[in-house]
Amino acid sequence: MKKSNLIIVVIAFVIGIAIFWKSYIFGLIPFPGDYLLSWYEPWKTYFTANGVPILPHKAILDDVFRQLYQYKIITAESMRNGHLPLWNPYNGSGMPLMAVMHAGFFTPLVGLFVALPGWLAWTIYIVIQPIFLSIGMLWYGRKIGLSWVASIFASIVYATSGFITVRYLFGEYVYIAACLPILLGIIETYRENKKTKSIWSIPLIILFMIVSGQPQMILYVLIVFVAYALFRLKETKKSYVAIGVLCLTGFLLSAIQLVPTIELYIQANMVPSSSFFVTEKFLLPVFQLVSIIIPNYFGNSATYNYWGVGDYAETAASVGSVALLFSGFSLLSGKKNEIRTFFLMVAGLTVLLVVRSPLTEWLYRLPIAIISTGVPTRIFFLTTFSVCILSGLGLDYYLRNVRMHLGRIWMGLVLFAILTCAFVGWLYVGTKGQMPAVRNSLFEAGLLLFAILVLLYLRNSKSKKYVYPLILFIIIVQFAVGLYNSTKFLPFSSRTTIFPNTQIIDQLRSIASFDRVMGLGSAVVQPNIATGLHIYDPNYYDPLYIKRYGELIAYANLGSVPDVLPRSDVVINNDVLPKQDVNQRRERLFQLLSVRYLLFHTEDNNFSIQENIQALPRVYLVKNYEKISEDNELLNRLFDPLFDPTTSVLVEQDIPLTKTVDRTKNEKAKITSYKPNHAEIQVSAVSPAILVFTDTYYRGWKAYVDGMDTPIYRVNYSLRAIIVSQGNHVVQFIYEPLSITTGTYISLISGLFYISFLIYTFRKKPVH
Incomplete structure (x- = not known):
């Protein structure tokens, strides 16, 4: 291994270990298990006292245990039994599993779950994400000429940014985010040497992204990758064809995942009308953008004080004031820089696409697959990445021009930071530190003032020997702040909190056999929890569900099929005493779906199981x-x-x-x-x-x-x-399904052609 590559790996490991230090030091699992036990039946009853949870917890990221962890576990079970994870029999009276795509059923990392206990496989799967992310970012930074210091700074900001931090525990986002700098680095390598073999890895990277899940993230990565290739290879336009063919090959290799997903998409309820509320919720007012500068300005859902628009996890986009300060320095160079221009355009455009306006409201209502059904704020991923690259460019510009004369700009920055600190400090005293916006603004303003004063000191210092030590100190402080914010958000739990057995779970398993079970009232078991328990529940939670089944449930609940079905929740009315007409339809539905056992809470807050003798056999x-x-x-x-x-x-x-x-x-x-x-x-x-x-x-x-x-x-x-x-x-x-057979054949045939072409090309002639 080259020395430079070894340095990249070592730095990436340091970043990764620092972010998930609780797993490395205390053996805790990056999993919201305490939240699961505190608020979700059939555990909540055992872990609350007078309705109050007894476990400290962060009430965030329930998709981790309602979907992603469980999907990985049943995928591993299927593969250990020699089968593909095609179908989920436990929830929704049976639903396609692999075709939902977003949980990453074919990612190579599924092998961890096949070979290891679930809790250990999940821990490894999650904690290595910042390592992959940092390797890609460091490598790309070096490819575009950033110094080691600037590359490290950009990587730290990226790995601890708000967008990335809130998505670590999902697993499906960050692996795709790690692919973007690698793809862009391959373009830079190709510009340097048209004979490079690295370009042939593009299909494999696209394959990895598609089988890792999250179509919206994949789309964003591919759009930026193609635009970047067009931007950087415009002098060798023949390369466009090669890049296009390689991208197409990646899609063909991924057919085993794409074809079943497209089939389900056609039969599902994933339509723009069901996602209009998402657009309404997550197109942001301009003021919300302050959270890019000030992490947790609007509070943090992990500490129960978020008061901003939408949902914290979907709007987090912070990079911090110091990163933006250095991004501003990147604009000072009068020298033409294509990379700076490209990422300025990406950052500006993506911010505009998140802000509520007549244009964005119209755009997200267009019937465009993935775009019209996705969450608008997820494009903050590209904003974050762009700002990180710009901050690296700006830091390098500063290091080359430590004593640059900016006239009144320096004094303006200092005065702005001092006045901001003074004003926010006054608010902090006046509110006794109870307002998260004030607390976090004071913290960030102090950090900005510290960075500006250090830079101003270096400008006026007669010796250059303090430049790199003090810049490294700023980077360390930035990293510490990022770790503080990530630790504040990320939940860790003991492995004993991952779907533990309880008396009621054992009882249900012993009596229910293949019959379905449903909780009513306060005993309701939330959709998809049954999958982790391996019992059968007619409710379901996932954006890609069979529309016809959703219509059946909707009719039972409402007496008619609405024009717009729920986006992701297929849930039978669970009131203990519903209206008479609703109860009549629900009883009929229970009969049709073989819901034989109903779970209730008794007056003393214990469970009671009642048999529905009207339920038909399976x-x-x-x-x-x-x-x-x-x-x-x-x-x-x-x-x-x-x-x-x-x-x-x-x-x-x-x-x-x-x-x-x-x-x-x-x-x-x-x-x-x-x-x-x-x-x-x-x-x-x-x-x-x-x-x-x-x-x-x-x-x-x-x-x-x-x-x-x-x-x-x-x-x-x-x-x-x-x-x-x-x-x-x-x-x-x-x-x-024919879709699996078709997709498998397409993947295998294209894979054979791809491998054969690689062998022929590498042996017979150089790559052009």
């Missing part, structure tokens, strides 16, 4: 059916009290079965094996019948009766059924 036989093709008519009939789902089903097309209302006690259907991608059912029918399976209907499921394939029909609006003939049969439902 698999059952009927002889009668009604054909209704129109959706509203079908739903009206399905929830009609006169309709009997124990003897009949509603179908949308003709089926090859003679109707009859016969019932025979000797007929039976029983699940003998139930796995995520496969279910086996033993059936005994005295005459031809409809076998109803109360799992979600979705394209890709195939049915086999005694080894012979048979069509699956959509029944009762969103469930599955097949026809079985008289006799004893073994029925198998297997999830074998």
